Amino acid sequence: MASCADAQPQPAWALALAALGLLVSARAAARLALWLYAAFLRPARPLRRRYGAWAVVTGATDGIGRALAFRLAAAGLGVVLVGRNPDKLAAVSAELEAKRPGTEVRTFVVDFADDDLATRVGALGEFLRGLDVGVLVNNVGASYPYARYFHEVDEALAQRLIRLNVEAVTRVTHAVLPGMLERGRGAIMNMGSGASAIMPSDPLYTVYVATKAYVDQFSRCLYVEYKGKGIDVQCQVPIQVATKLASIRKPTLLAPSPEAYARAAVRRIGYEPRCTPYWAHAVVGLLISLVPEPVADRMFLNRSLGIRARGRAKEAKKKAQ
Structure with missing residues (x-):
């Protein structure tokens, strides 16, 4: 029987590899613990x-804006x-x-798609003057009626997307x-999208995704600019929620x-x-990150082509009536 003295020392590369594996495992465990705490505790x-x-x-x-108003109340x-x-x-x-x-509830009418948006938002600023506004939720937004190639996006739709998703949140x-x-205090929550922050691409929704990428970077820069001034800025990036905007009627586990x-x-x-507040969206985001980008691109393209085909058929049926 071999004694301890006869045991061969492990080579340095094996020890380094084991240490690296232990470090990676510890980091993954710590990230999981932090996510579970943030999501549930x-x-x-x-x-x-x-x-x-x-x-x-x-x-x-x-949709989400109405539900958020009730939760904030x-x-x-x-x-x-x-x-x-x-x-x-x-x-x-x-x-x-x-x-x-x-x-206490107050209302203010603004059509964020109107040409006089600057004037109306200026009036909103005056309306809010004197109120102790602590939380701003920039939720208004728009998407495509259904998936389409970029060359099929007409001027009216492109302008609407840019005005509602970019100009409105900015103004x-x-x-x-x-x-x-x-x-010296406040919180701003801007509604982004997992299509721009989680998925590697969302083909056939190009202008929508690009406008939401603006919201993401706009929020991040404001977060850095104003964190030291008592103002917390955040971009939330859900994937799908059962709303009219997403054309989903019935809630599911993945579309709450x-x-x-x-x-x-x-x-x-x-x-x-x-952040991605809803836990199932965060899990989906993790799974998407494990898929090679070319494979994910093809998956999302095929999905969008299916949505486009159904949308065009529905549109043709309406025109025929």
């Missing part, structure tokens, strides 16, 4: 105490609902006041930020209801500069 920020008494939500009459904030349809604004305001008695932030600076998404989203406000 970390407490939400005390929004009213930390940032201010009011939240402003754009695109607040439907549940967190104790007064809510300014911003949207283009005065009747819908009034209906959401009445429902919010009925479900959350004592919540509204510029109008609200000075008040936050005066008070707006209410389910909003619960996760409000808990993350004020933390990371970019």
